[in-house]
Amino acid sequence: MMPMVRFENVTKRFGATVVLDAFDFEAARGEKVVLIGPSGSGKSTLLRMLMTLERIDAGMVMIDGEALWYVRDGADVEPVTQAHLHHMRAKVGMVFQHFNLFPHMTALQNVANAPRHVLGKPKAEAEALAEMLLRKVGLGDKLSSYPARLSGGQQQRVAIARAMAMEPKVMLFDEVTSALDPELVGEVLDVMRALSVERDLTMLIVTHQMGVARALADRVCFFEKGAIVEQGPPEQVIDDPVHARTQSFLRAVRLT
Amino acid sequence: MQIVWEYRQLLLGGVRITLIVTVLAAVVAVLMSFASGLARESRHRILRVPAIIYVELFRGTSLLAQLFWLFFVLPSFGIELPALACGVLAIGLCNGAYGSEIVRGALRSVPRGQREAAIALNYSPAQSFRLIVLPQAARVMAPLFGSLFIEILKASSLVSLITLPDLTFQAKNIILVHLNTTAVLSTVLVVYFVIALFISGGAQRIERALSRGVDHTAG
Amino acid sequence: MEFSFDLLWEILPQLLRATVVTIEATLAGFAISLIVGLVMVSGMRARQRWLRFLSRFAMEFLRATPLLVQVYFLFFVLPGFGITLSPFLTGVTALGLHYGAYAAEAYRAGLESVPRGQWEAAVSLNYSRLAAYRHIVLPQALPPIVPSLGNIAISMLKDTPILAAVTVTELMFVANEIGSERFQYTEPVTAAALIYLVLSLAAAPLINFIDRRLRPEETRA
Numbered sequence: 221m222m223p224m225v226r227f228e229n230v231t232k233r234f235g236a237t238v239v240l241d242a243f244d245f246e247a248a249r250g251e252k253v254v255l256i257g258p259s260g261s262g263k264s265t266l267l268r269m270l271m272t273l274e275r276i277d278a279g280m281v282m283i284d285g286e287a288l289w290y291v292r293d294g295a296d297v298e299p300v301t302q303a304h305l306h307h308m309r310a311k312v313g314m315v316f317q318h319f320n321l322f323p324h325m326t327a328l329q330n331v332a333n334a335p336r337h338v339l340g341k342p343k344a345e346a347e348a349l350a351e352m353l354l355r356k357v358g359l360g361d362k363l364s365s366y367p368a369r370l371s372g373g374q375q376q377r378v379a380i381a382r383a384m385a386m387e388p389k390v391m392l393f394d395e396v397t398s399a400l401d402p403e404l405v406g407e408v409l410d411v412m413r414a415l416s417v418e419r420d421l422t423m424l425i426v427t428h429q430m431g432v433a434r435a436l437a438d439r440v441c442f443f444e445k446g447a448i449v450e451q452g453p454p455e456q457v458i459d460d461p462v463h464a465r466t467q468s469f470l471r472a473v474r475l476t
Numbered sequence: 477m478q479i480v481w482e483y484r485q486l487l488l489g490g491v492r493i494t495l496i497v498t499v500l501a502a503v504v505a506v507l508m509s510f511a512s513g514l515a516r517e518s519r520h521r522i523l524r525v526p527a528i529i530y531v532e533l534f535r536g537t538s539l540l541a542q543l544f545w546l547f548f549v550l551p552s553f554g555i556e557l558p559a560l561a562c563g564v565l566a567i568g569l570c571n572g573a574y575g576s577e578i579v580r581g582a583l584r585s586v587p588r589g590q591r592e593a594a595i596a597l598n599y600s601p602a603q604s605f606r607l608i609v610l611p612q613a614a615r616v617m618a619p620l621f622g623s624l625f626i627e628i629l630k631a632s633s634l635v636s637l638i639t640l641p642d643l644t645f646q647a648k649n650i651i652l653v654h655l656n657t658t659a660v661l662s663t664v665l666v667v668y669f670v671i672a673l674f675i676s677g678g679a680q681r682i683e684r685a686l687s688r689g690v691d692h693t694a695g
Numbered sequence: 696m697e698f699s700f701d702l703l704w705e706i707l708p709q710l711l712r713a714t715v716v717t718i719e720a721t722l723a724g725f726a727i728s729l730i731v732g733l734v735m736v737s738g739m740r741a742r743q744r745w746l747r748f749l750s751r752f753a754m755e756f757l758r759a760t761p762l763l764v765q766v767y768f769l770f771f772v773l774p775g776f777g778i779t780l781s782p783f784l785t786g787v788t789a790l791g792l793h794y795g796a797y798a799a800e801a802y803r804a805g806l807e808s809v810p811r812g813q814w815e816a817a818v819s820l821n822y823s824r825l826a827a828y829r830h831i832v833l834p835q836a837l838p839p840i841v842p843s844l845g846n847i848a849i850s851m852l853k854d855t856p857i858l859a860a861v862t863v864t865e866l867m868f869v870a871n872e873i874g875s876e877r878f879q880y881t882e883p884v885t886a887a888a889l890i891y892l893v894l895s896l897a898a899a900p901l902i903n904f905i906d907r908r909l910r911p912e913e914t915r916a
């Protein structure tokens with residue numbers, strides 16, 4: 221079957237820093253992949269490239285069988301049109317570590333705004349959708365609260381509802397529980413676990429918390445210096461890692 | 477104080493001119509602030525360079541020099557503007573150069589994550605600007621434009637030096653005829669102060685309306 | 696219409712002499728404003744409520760009313776109280792008062808930028824109020840104040856032409872006088888505008904330099 225997400229020979233640099241070098245990666249439709257690895261290894265960059273927040277320097281990124289950037293001669297990356305970006309971004313949604321909720325909108329408006337203005341849904345329909353999603357993440361009583369009035373866990377649940385309202389095929393989560401107080405991690409994790417039963421939704425999850433990895437992953441990838449060192453089901457990679465680097469990383473994580 | 481009452485018609489007429497100059501110059505300044513502020517943030521050099529020249533030129537030369545230039549020098553190039561137009565243009569252009577910084581700073585104060593969230597939700601660049609960036613920037617701009625309008629009000633007094641009969645002009649005329657100057661000048665200062673209070677009060681109301689939800693104290 | 700460089704050359708010495716007056720007025724006004732600002736900000740931080748209110752009011756009033764009218768006020772009203780100052784002193788005093796209010800605001804912002812925790816640490820180490828200001832608070836408050844004061848100095852420079860209204864023979868006054876004598880405004884007024892541009896462009900790097908000298912290592916960019 222055609223993979224939902226595919227990196228082929230992808231290179232990404234920031235000036236002299238090479239983040240990814242001839243990187244290959246695949247995620248199947250509906251697969252829940254958790255990426256773990258040391259700081260600076262390029263996990264966020266990987267997600268941000270899929271969200272078109274970063275460009276690639278060479279190679280090919282495919283989403284749902286379509287190239288994210290046009291590539292000529294295998295090396296030159298051509299500028300893509302705004303229309304193509306718009307088409308591709310519709311397939312992908314992202315939840316950020318620091319929520320990035322719109323502070324000037326209520327929870328309901330945060331979720332309803334893009335369906336209304338980007339998908340062109342009528343106001344009533346967009347708001348009904350937003351209300352339904354906010355109820356689903358347990359925030360039915362916070363519809364008219366502004367983000368500043370919500371706890372971190374509540375803000376992150378709004379952010380998840382906001383991304384889901386656009387009905388993406390791929391959802392990207394970049395350390396979405398890392399900025400939360402420990403007692404708030406559970407409520408966000410519950411929402412993500414509920415999402416993970418949706419069979420067709422592909423999820424790429426970056427985290428430092430092994431509990432999150434265990435709860436959600438079909439497959440865990442240990443990522444270092446822009447390459448996947450070890451991967452497999454969570455029981456194997458987390459509890460019984462083969463590679464020495466994975467072992468020392470996990471020891472360090474457990475200590476914190 | 478008797479003298480103020482005696483000349484009330486004259487002084488009120490002056491207030492009228494002061495308000496007209498202030499409002500028109502504020503309109504020019506806001507337009508120029510946005511035009512040059514946005515142009516300076518543009519990716520295109522053709523927009524950036526003229527905007528930078530405009531800002532540096534009008535911030536670097538004195539407002540009074542600009543005013544005199546429009547009033548005394550421009551006619552010798554065959555362009556004779558009425559005094560009101562000179563005043564409005566000079567004050568508006570000069571303060572627009574300062575307002576340019578306000579617009580630029582406010583746009584930059586919106587965190588990058590907001591634009592990234594807009595991209596992730598597939599907003600077009602124009603939608604991202606209109607729906608996400610501008611409303612947040614406006615909250616930052618409101619009090620700063622309030623201060624700019626007070627600067628414009630104060631600057632409007634300079635039109636008295638190019639024969640426009642504003643409040644300052646009338647006060648000066650009365651002083652030249654009468655010896656009792658304290659009452660007239662005190663009154664004029666208080667009138668300017670009261671107008672400034674109205675301006676800052678208005679700016680505060682607008683800021684509060686725009687901050688709904690953003691700070692913890694507002695509804 | 697053409698621009699006569701001969702005329703420009705002829706009037707340049709006069710304009711440059713007037714530029715000296717402009718610079719003198721700016722520097723004197725700036726010195727006064729630094730002190731006025733200090734007095735006002737002390738008042739705003741005083742223990743007495745009425746003093747705080749009065750200082751605050753004076754600051755708001757001076758900032759919200761035109762410098763030109765303030766200059767007239769000093770020029771026409773003070774003699775009635777037996778105080779007669781030269782036009783130059785009148786103008787410089789007005790500049791100092793007007794921009795003193797801006798300096799007070801700059802001082803206030805700088806002081807408020809020092810986190811409360813710094814005060815609390817000073818108290819916990821038993822510093823006196825004065826010693827806390829001197830050793831803990833001011834060294835941290837100063838760096839953000841310096842660039843604001845620099846901007847104030849540049850604004851003052853560009854407001855010195857207002858002193859022409861009470862016959863101070865600064866640059867704009869002289870340019871205007873030449874213009875009306877010869878019925879030829881183009882050269883003197885354009886030259887004056889350019890001199891202001893040169894002065895304020897020159898002032899910016901000077902202020903940057905002072906700023907860098909005064910800034911402690913750790914906050915340098």
Ligand SMILES: Nc1ncnc2c1ncn2[C@@H]1O[C@H](COP(=O)(O)OP(=O)(O)OP(=O)(O)O)[C@@H](O)[C@H]1O
Pocket residue numbers: 234237239257258259260261262263264265266
């Ligand atoms: N905009 C940028 N400019 C320059 N370098 C960057 C930029 N973004 C990331 N990098 C560099 O790229 C490398 C990978 O960064 P990335 O944020 O992807 O790491 P990460 O695995 O997400 O780390 P963390 O666990 O700390 O979030 C790092 O060395 C980082 O310094």
Ligand SMILES: [Mg+2]
Pocket residue numbers: 263264265394395
């Ligand atoms: Mg990261």
